[in-house]
Amino acid sequence: MASQVDLMARKRAINTFFEKFKVLIDKIRKGEEPALEILSRTKANVVYDSDKKMLMPGERTILRKFLDKGEAKKFTNTLLMASLIYEALLNDEYPTIRDLYYRGKHTIIYRDLRGRKREENTWDEQKESDALIVDVEVYTGMLREEMLILSKEKGKVVGDMRIRSGDDVIDLSKMGHGAYAIEPTPDLIDFIDVNAEYVLVIEKDAVFQQLHRIKFWQRNNCILISTSGQPDRATRRFIRRLNEELGLPVYVLTDADPYGWYIFSVIRSGSINLSFESERLATPNAKFLGVSMSDVFEKNWLSPKERKNVIIVAKDRDIKRAYEMMKYEWFKNSPKWMHELKLFLKEKKKLEIEALAVKGLKFLAEVYLPQKIQTKDWIE
Amino acid sequence: MASQVDLMARKRAINTFFEKFKVLIDKIRKGEEPALEILSRTKANVVYDSDKKMLMPGERTILRKFLDKGEAKKFTNTLLMASLIYEALLNDEYPTIRDLYYRGKHTIIYRDLRGRKREENTWDEQKESDALIVDVEVYTGMLREEMLILSKEKGKVVGDMRIRSGDDVIDLSKMGHGAYAIEPTPDLIDFIDVNAEYVLVIEKDAVFQQLHRIKFWQRNNCILISTSGQPDRATRRFIRRLNEELGLPVYVLTDADPYGWYIFSVIRSGSINLSFESERLATPNAKFLGVSMSDVFEKNWLSPKERKNVIIVAKDRDIKRAYEMMKYEWFKNSPKWMHELKLFLKEKKKLEIEALAVKGLKFLAEVYLPQKIQTKDWIE
Numbered sequence: 001m002a003s004q005v006d007l008m009a010r011k012r013a014i015n016t017f018f019e020k021f022k023v024l025i026d027k028i029r030k031g032e033e034p035a036l037e038i039l040s041r042t043k044a045n046v047v048y049d050s051d052k053k054m055l056m057p058g059e060r061t062i063l064r065k066f067l068d069k070g071e072a073k074k075f076t077n078t079l080l081m082a083s084l085i086y087e088a089l090l091n092d093e094y095p096t097i098r099d100l101y102y103r104g105k106h107t108i109i110y111r112d113l114r115g116r117k118r119e120e121n122t123w124d125e126q127k128e129s130d131a132l133i134v135d136v137e138v139y140t141g142m143l144r145e146e147m148l149i150l151s152k153e154k155g156k157v158v159g160d161m162r163i164r165s166g167d168d169v170i171d172l173s174k175m176g177h178g179a180y181a182i183e184p185t186p187d188l189i190d191f192i193d194v195n196a197e198y199v200l201v202i203e204k205d206a207v208f209q210q211l212h213r214i215k216f217w218q219r220n221n222c223i224l225i226s227t228s229g230q231p232d233r234a235t236r237r238f239i240r241r242l243n244e245e246l247g248l249p250v251y252v253l254t255d256a257d258p259y260g261w262y263i264f265s266v267i268r269s270g271s272i273n274l275s276f277e278s279e280r281l282a283t284p285n286a287k288f289l290g291v292s293m294s295d296v297f298e299k300n301w302l303s304p305k306e307r308k309n310v311i312i313v314a315k316d317r318d319i320k321r322a323y324e325m326m327k328y329e330w331f332k333n334s335p336k337w338m339h340e341l342k343l344f345l346k347e348k349k350k351l352e353i354e355a356l357a358v359k360g361l362k363f364l365a366e367v368y369l370p371q372k373i374q375t376k377d378w379i380e
Numbered sequence: 381m382a383s384q385v386d387l388m389a390r391k392r393a394i395n396t397f398f399e400k401f402k403v404l405i406d407k408i409r410k411g412e413e414p415a416l417e418i419l420s421r422t423k424a425n426v427v428y429d430s431d432k433k434m435l436m437p438g439e440r441t442i443l444r445k446f447l448d449k450g451e452a453k454k455f456t457n458t459l460l461m462a463s464l465i466y467e468a469l470l471n472d473e474y475p476t477i478r479d480l481y482y483r484g485k486h487t488i489i490y491r492d493l494r495g496r497k498r499e500e501n502t503w504d505e506q507k508e509s510d511a512l513i514v515d516v517e518v519y520t521g522m523l524r525e526e527m528l529i530l531s532k533e534k535g536k537v538v539g540d541m542r543i544r545s546g547d548d549v550i551d552l553s554k555m556g557h558g559a560y561a562i563e564p565t566p567d568l569i570d571f572i573d574v575n576a577e578y579v580l581v582i583e584k585d586a587v588f589q590q591l592h593r594i595k596f597w598q599r600n601n602c603i604l605i606s607t608s609g610q611p612d613r614a615t616r617r618f619i620r621r622l623n624e625e626l627g628l629p630v631y632v633l634t635d636a637d638p639y640g641w642y643i644f645s646v647i648r649s650g651s652i653n654l655s656f657e658s659e660r661l662a663t664p665n666a667k668f669l670g671v672s673m674s675d676v677f678e679k680n681w682l683s684p685k686e687r688k689n690v691i692i693v694a695k696d697r698d699i700k701r702a703y704e705m706m707k708y709e710w711f712k713n714s715p716k717w718m719h720e721l722k723l724f725l726k727e728k729k730k731l732e733i734e735a736l737a738v739k740g741l742k743f744l745a746e747v748y749l750p751q752k753i754q755t756k757d758w759i760e
Contacts, residue, residue, distance in 0.1 A: 002594070006593075091740065094594065096589075099741075102689070102735050106689050150586060150590055163556075165556025165557045165558050166557045170556055174548040176543075176547070177545045178545050178561050179560075179561040180559075181559040205534075206531055206532045209476075209563075209564050210476065213474045309487075354476060357478075360471065362473075
């Protein structure tokens with residue numbers, strides 16, 4: 001019943017699991033202590049690689065040992081998670097990270113050295129089981145999507161391209177007023193053919209709907225993507241593949257506020273928590289098209305009167321966020337980004353993409369976006 | 381450039397606006413006071429119609445007058461909003477509710493009776509402009525979607541059916557591992573042909589992804605819909621049309637908690653804030669399939685040990701929510717729902733759909749869902 005690509009992906013993942021964990025069996029057979037060597041995922045072991053323009057894991061590894069009082073639980077939990085995923089692969093299942101949390105959550109009853117009966121839970125919170133899934137990703141070198149672990153998805157796409165997903169060929173230019181909702185395992189998509197000059201990624205789904213409705217992608221020969229806020233992993237991987245495999249430039253449009261800029265930052269460089277995944281999920285060539293602070297305060301897109309009506313006073317948390325971002329290496333070493341952040345902290349004002357609608361949707365679609373792209377008025 | 385259905389929808393909306401607001405011009409020409417008679421939208425004017433099984437507006441109307449100190453601002457603001465929407469229709473635009481907020485937000489400078497210069501904003505917060513949009517909906521008898529006002533969308537669908545949207549025919553059985561993202565104006569969709577016995581609406585997108593991936597809709601001959609939490613208007617309207625026009629039974633699957641039951645309640649009976657819209661958006665025949673409290677505590681779907689591992693302690697806000705729901709007429713008069721709510725308040729525990737995954741995805745797909753449907757084990 002499952003599609004051919006899923007069968008093959010399943011086989012690949014099963015083989016990788018087998019290879020990677022066979023090491024432990026070999027060790028046990030040789031009478032050696034079973035232990036897993038895993039890349040350290042502490043913040044101290046995350047570095048910003050300025051050549052790659054991505055957050056990358058450092059070289060430090062940790063040794064998770066079975067015969068170590070402090071490590072034993074983490075070791076057995078890691079193996080428990082790996083076995084849950086492996087079983088799901090063998091049983092033709094598609095678990096979610098929430099499923100895996102539930103499947104592994106149970107109470108272990110044991111007797112301590114003095115013979116007293118004791119109880120201990122494998123885990124209580126999902127963040128504990130999620131961290132173990134990342135450990136399994138890091139150890140096996142596979143993204144969880146390659147293990148056919150599914151998740152909630154919110155990314156959408158339209159444009160003049162054909163893709164193969166599962167057993168179907170889908171024409172992304174024939175979605176009517178709706179859109180194609182990206183699958184949770186975007187590595188299994190085949191790009192068949194594409195007729196586009198660039199990719200426009202939009203933070204706000206309502207703005208995506210508007211631009212789609214006036215066929216912006218057709219008129220401007222581009223692929224339109226909606227992230228609906230902070231993009232999920234599948235959307236990030238899909239964007240990265242469009243850039244890397246098809247060579248399409250990627251432009252990002254967000255609100256003019258620290259939250260919007262952080263969305264761009266995650267698309268471009270990855271996130272600190274998932275530095276291991278950056279190399280697959282980040283798009284280091286992505287450009288921030290707007291809305292920038294300099295668009296709002298230093299250029300003439302809006303008249304002073306228009307600006308007055310649409311500008312919003314920044315909240316304390318926006319300001320706190322901007323100060324944090326000033327410390328990030330990839331912002332710190334970019335004069336353009338530092339100018340943006342300083343301008344924001346001086347004005348203490350923000351603006352939404354929709355605010356440009358005071359001048360009509362045509363202003364956004366026919367003036368602002370094309371001019372920004374044509375004059376290369378973006379920030380890297 | 382716009383699709384034919386959009387051109388026609390635009391023409392219809394323009395004509396309705398013209399008819400409805402011409403009344404005011406006629407009054408002014410006759411020397412009468414301009415005033416708008418609008419259905420009152422206060423909570424006191426919302427009634428639960430037990431025959432229709434929907435929340436409906438009562439009969440009380442308010443008269444919004446121009447020559448009334450207390451009403452003048454609301455009157456002019458209503459006309460300002462109506463004119464913004466009308467202009468957008470004439471200019472081939474597709475505004476969002478956020479756009480309309482920005483477009484109308486400005487400061488009016490005037491002199492009072494003593495000749496002093498004064499300033500007043502049309503509106504400050506979006507909730508004010510949103511309320512005016514609902515007033516225009518109620519006054520014109522059109523949903524905002526019929527005025528081509530767009531919004532963020534999160535509903536998805538797959539199944540063996542063909543629809544026409546915009547200028548395209550889309551086969552919802554050929555979406556690969558992805559899905560079709562429903563458009564913001566679902567009344568403009570044409571159902572071409574459908575081969576399905578029922579509609580399954582799922583609160584959790586991750587569960588939708590899982591059931592889609594094992595082709596649940598194909599094996600069970602149904603349409604699968606993901607609402608991603610509380611369904612938006614377009615998803616609700618789409619579900620209603622599948623039920624009303626195609627005669628398909630609608631089953632709803634949510635978490636076993638007050639938030640999940642409220643999602644069902646909104647799908648079935650509408651929301652108090654939008655009683656005017658209920659008649660178009662609600663699906664009074666929808667059935668709550670699960671997960672019910674009686675599934676968790678009175679039936680043998682889960683063993684006591686399984687239940688122990690997956691059950692979650694209810695939060696204070698869940699309990700508060702359940703007490704509120706006990707006062708809603710459509711719950712109050714349903715012995716089955718009262719039993720559910722009382723069981724919840726007795727146990728003070730909740731459960732997520734994903735918790736059933738402790739028994740494997742096949743349990744959900746091949747045992748729980750088919751048995752619930754076959755034995756009609758649902759709540760209305």
